[in-house]
Amino acid sequence: MQNSRTFPLTRKEREDRIVWASVRATLEAFRFKYKRSGKKSKSHWTLFERLLVLFKIFLKVAGLYNRGIANAKNIQITELQVTIKDLPDTFEGFRILHLSDLHIDAIPGFEDIVIEKTAPLKYDLCVMTGDYRKNTVGSYKNIIPAMQKLLSAINAPYGIVATLGNHDTYHMVDDAEQMGVRMLINETVVVEKKGNKISITGTDDTFYYYSDDAIYALEKQTEGTKIALSHTSELHDIAAENGYHLYLCGHTHAGQICLPGGIPLIAHQKDGKKFIRGFWRENGMTGYTSSGVGVSGIPMRFNTTGEIVLITLTKE
Numbered sequence: 674m675q676n677s678r679t680f681p682l683t684r685k686e687r688e689d690r691i692v693w694a695s696v697r698a699t700l701e702a703f704r705f706k707y708k709r710s711g712k713k714s715k716s717h718w719t720l721f722e723r724l725l726v727l728f729k730i731f732l733k734v735a736g737l738y739n740r741g742i743a744n745a746k747n748i749q750i751t752e753l754q755v756t757i758k759d760l761p762d763t764f765e766g767f768r769i770l771h772l773s774d775l776h777i778d779a780i781p782g783f784e785d786i787v788i789e790k791t792a793p794l795k796y797d798l799c800v801m802t803g804d805y806r807k808n809t810v811g812s813y814k815n816i817i818p819a820m821q822k823l824l825s826a827i828n829a830p831y832g833i834v835a836t837l838g839n840h841d842t843y844h845m846v847d848d849a850e851q852m853g854v855r856m857l858i859n860e861t862v863v864v865e866k867k868g869n870k871i872s873i874t875g876t877d878d879t880f881y882y883y884s885d886d887a888i889y890a891l892e893k894q895t896e897g898t899k900i901a902l903s904h905t906s907e908l909h910d911i912a913a914e915n916g917y918h919l920y921l922c923g924h925t926h927a928g929q930i931c932l933p934g935g936i937p938l939i940a941h942q943k944d945g946k947k948f949i950r951g952f953w954r955e956n957g958m959t960g961y962t963s964s965g966v967g968v969s970g971i972p973m974r975f976n977t978t979g980e981i982v983l984i985t986l987t988k989e
């Protein structure tokens with residue numbers, strides 16, 4: 674089985690990561706949201722969580738609390754076929770397990786549910802697009818045992834690659850890599866199969882921690898079929914302009930708390946409706962926004978379902 678050591682960091686990547694970590698540490702310390710538009714605003718997540726306490730009380734009074742938790746635990750497996758023009762023959766049928774927004778500590782024992790759901794699945798590569806913990810600040814050490822348990826159960830012959838989300842911290846990178854995950858911090862790895870190649874580029878989170886390096890990463894020349902991983906859909910235009918074939922993201926939880934018909938109350942994104950969940954197309958590129966495996970804020974879902982996504986690549 675391949676692991677993070679299969680995609681060793683180059684010397685340049687090591688040097689770049691030192692600079693990146695110092696910049697991101699500063700951004701995390703100030704608790705601002707840095708956006709691609711240049712806007713900088715205070716993160717109100719903690720206040721949002723306080724308001725959710727009132728919502729929790731309402732749900733308890735309305736008798737909906739336990740149903741919401743049961744909904745969040747009822748994760749579905751979404752099997753998709755993605756057609757890619759010029760996919761090399763050796764990657765025909767290549768399967769990618771996409772896990773987004775695990776928020777593994779939001780529900781006690783959640784890792785066991787994910788392990789049980791993924792156990793029967795067969796896949797070649799696992800990709801994760803951020804948000805591993807419930808909170809956005811503070812220590813993340815509480816999630817290490819659950820993540821360790823889950824990652825040991827992931828059997829991906831071509832390895833596990835991942836990006837950070839807005840709930841994550843730069844501190845996690847080393848721990849994740851020690852657990853066998855190759856983190857992609859505005860970096861690219863090449864998966865090779867019988868001489869053919871797929872390039873996978875992962876960006877840093879751009880919802881709270883945008884920097885131009887995320888764009889530069891997508892603009893770099895890469896080999897073969899090109900897959901972009903990012904926590905949000907915010908870089909869809911850049912990826913499409915640069916010839917990416919597939920863009921995988923999450924972040925929205927498909928609204929998590931929705932009105933009947935799946936209409937989100939809040940989707941935490943301003944890219945447009947089409948990016949809230951599921952497949953979308955952009956200038957010839959296929960994108961998929963996962964509904965997320967887990968939940969944040971409150972450990973519940975209404976009128977939407979968490980998903981583990983299994984993608985099979987096929988040639989056009």
Ligand SMILES: [Fe+2]
Nearest residue numbers: 774804924969
């Ligand atoms: Fe999330």
